[in-house]
Amino acid sequence: MGIRTVVAGASGYAGGELLRLIAGHPEFDLVAATAHRQAGAPVTAVHPQLAGLDLVFAATDAATLADADLVFLALPHGESAALAAELPESVRVVDLGADHRLRDADAWSRYYGGPHAGAWTYGLPELPGQRAAIAGATRVANTGCYAVAVTLALAPLIAAGAVSPADVVVVAASGTSGAGRAAKAHLLGSEVMGDLSPYKVGAHQHVPEIKQATGATGLSLTPVLAPMPRGILATVTAAPTGDADPRAVLAAAYAETPFVHLLPEGAWPHTAATAGANSCHLQAAVDVDSGRVIVVSAIDNLGKGAAGQAVQNANLMFGLPETTGLPLFGVTP
Numbered sequence: 001m002g003i004r005t006v007v008a009g010a011s012g013y014a015g016g017e018l019l020r021l022i023a024g025h026p027e028f029d030l031v032a033a034t035a036h037r038q039a040g041a042p043v044t045a046v047h048p049q050l051a052g053l054d055l056v057f058a059a060t061d062a063a064t065l066a067d068a069d070l071v072f073l074a075l076p077h078g079e080s081a082a083l084a085a086e087l088p089e090s091v092r093v094v095d096l097g098a099d100h101r102l103r104d105a106d107a108w109s110r111y112y113g114g115p116h117a118g119a120w121t122y123g124l125p126e127l128p129g130q131r132a133a134i135a136g137a138t139r140v141a142n143t144g145c146y147a148v149a150v151t152l153a154l155a156p157l158i159a160a161g162a163v164s165p166a167d168v169v170v171v172a173a174s175g176t177s178g179a180g181r182a183a184k185a186h187l188l189g190s191e192v193m194g195d196l197s198p199y200k201v202g203a204h205q206h207v208p209e210i211k212q213a214t215g216a217t218g219l220s221l222t223p224v225l226a227p228m229p230r231g232i233l234a235t236v237t238a239a240p241t242g243d244a245d246p247r248a249v250l251a252a253a254y255a256e257t258p259f260v261h262l263l264p265e266g267a268w269p270h271t272a273a274t275a276g277a278n279s280c281h282l283q284a285a286v287d288v289d290s291g292r293v294i295v296v297s298a299i300d301n302l303g304k305g306a307a308g309q310a311v312q313n314a315n316l317m318f319g320l321p322e323t324t325g326l327p328l329f330g331v332t333p
Helices: 013-023 080-085 105-111 130-135 145-159 207-214 246-253 303-317
Strands: 003-008 028-035 070-073 092-095 121-123 139-142 163-174 219-225 232-240 260-262 280-286 293-299
Touching: 003 013, 013 028, 013 303, 070 080, 070 303, 080 092, 092 303, 105 207, 121 130, 121 303, 130 303, 139 303, 145 163, 145 207, 145 219, 145 232, 145 246, 145 280, 145 293, 145 303, 163 207, 207 219, 246 260, 246 280, 246 293, 293 303
Parallel strands: 003 028, 003 070, 070 092, 092 139, 121 139, 163 219, 260 280
Antiparallel strands: 163 232, 232 293, 280 293
């Protein structure tokens, strides 16, 4: 018997991706998957891509989760904290929701509302010191999808003093799976195909998380809904503070990281190249007119932006190589 693993909220897109990754993981033994409305239904009725996985959705309650060694919470924002509080400390938990990401209670209230549940260890291993912190934690808050794409592009530059933390502008396009599986009129195929549309302009909930993770003090984020099922392409610009080569800064920061790849000079990230992988592709340049530093970042929002990142964190929590069971390469075309 391996590490007994349960996915709560497994009927959603991130939950389904978790099931796929765990089913192929050499150490994690998937013993249960829970859902609310889908409780009692076969997993394959919701996730046909998992044909052969003989599992029925259980109800989402503490009793189902408490006997596991590892629990992934893939629940809507605001629903993880109460359930996690009922679990014994011996159960290691990775929360894919936002409930435990922010340290600042005022920021939580402003962007999410409701009571602040407190911060857990932040689950982005590529940040300095975070691998060790995650390895020693029993509770880890997985990163937001936009937060992953932007933080990996920006944090090393701010840490090196190469760009100003006070003037960061981000425009990021995301696939529709980032909005979840609930039926919504604006996510219908006939509404999305052939269209790009901004949303939550000037008020996206990942802004305080990105500022917390990168040290940015002034950040403008414009998210764009793109006509594709998965992927994020983030264009991050910032004012330089000197003559540092942004490519050299990123190359040094990620020289030993398995999942973050600085592409050869002149090659630019594509979302399709990261589909199905736990990888982030980066490229940097300096704008010849404004002099601003530009970094473009591509991830799979369900991979490095959600389920893949969660498995990477869980690997570290159990003393496994962080690459265990995770795809390094995309599946395009």
